[in-house]
Amino acid sequence: MFTRYQPLPQKLPSQPRVAAILSCQNNLMALSWHMPISREPFRYAIAIREENFTHTLLKEHGSFTLNFLSFDHYDAIDQCGRVHGNDVDKLSTSGLSSKTSDVHGNHIIDQADYVYECTIIDTYKNGDHTIFISDVTALHLNDSVNEHPTLFLGRGRYATLSEVSQVDA
Numbered sequence: 001m002f003t004r005y006q007p008l009p010q011k012l013p014s015q016p017r018v019a020a021i022l023s024c025q026n027n028l029m030a031l032s033w034h035m036p037i038s039r040e041p042f043r044y045a046i047a048i049r050e051e052n053f054t055h056t057l058l059k060e061h062g063s064f065t066l067n068f069l070s071f072d073h074y075d076a077i078d079q080c081g082r083v084h085g086n087d088v089d090k091l092s093t094s095g096l097s098s099k100t101s102d103v104h105g106n107h108i109i110d111q112a113d114y115v116y117e118c119t120i121i122d123t124y125k126n127g128d129h130t131i132f133i134s135d136v137t138a139l140h141l142n143d144s145v146n147e148h149p150t151l152f153l154g155r156g157r158y159a160t161l162s163e164v165s166q167v168d169a
């Protein structure tokens with residue numbers, strides 16, 4: 001038995017998404033609307049609201065890093081999603097650190113399990129977000145990778161995996 005909603009209700013069912021931190025130059029932003037869209041070459045799409053400072057930075061610089069942090073860091077990720085980088089230096093307020101940058105000057109966050117270096121190759125406006133399509137040009141893999149990804153459930157809720165099943169591949 002289903003109940004049909006049209007128009008769509010304000011609150012949609014929660015879809016857990018991997019939360020990441022996007023760095024463009026010195027700024028950090030929480031991101032969950034992202035997905036791989038090609039394996040060879042490896043390409044990634046991200047959706048960014050025009051109001052975000054990151055949108056301006058991406059248009060200006062054409063590159064970014066995507067930093068994937070474990071569940072231990074959900075609070076820092078959340079902080080990077082609540083304030084704007086033109087007002088706040090999120091690298092210092094979030095408690096995260098970055099000793100290195102990629103070739104374009106975007107942060108590699110020390111606490112990340114792994115980091116994608118991305119170069120934007122295409123952009124299109126779609127509804128209230130802009131889709132940036134990028135080539136993933138390099139991977140930075142941390143020696144100590146954690147098995148607990150950060151999942152964002154929406155409305156300030158975070159979770160991680162509790163069970164993994166293996167089927168014959």
Ligand SMILES: Cc1cc2nc3c(=O)[nH]c(=O)nc-3n(C[C@H](O)[C@H](O)[C@H](O)COP(=O)(O)O)c2cc1C
Pocket residue numbers: 019027028029030031032033034047048049051052053054055077078080081082083084085086152
């Ligand atoms: C977990 C999480 C995921 C988010 N995902 C996105 C996203 O995919 N796209 C987006 O435009 N904003 C997203 N946001 C909101 C931005 O992170 C937020 O507006 C942030 O303040 C923008 O920072 P900036 O203005 O420095 O770019 C997310 C927020 C959180 C907490």
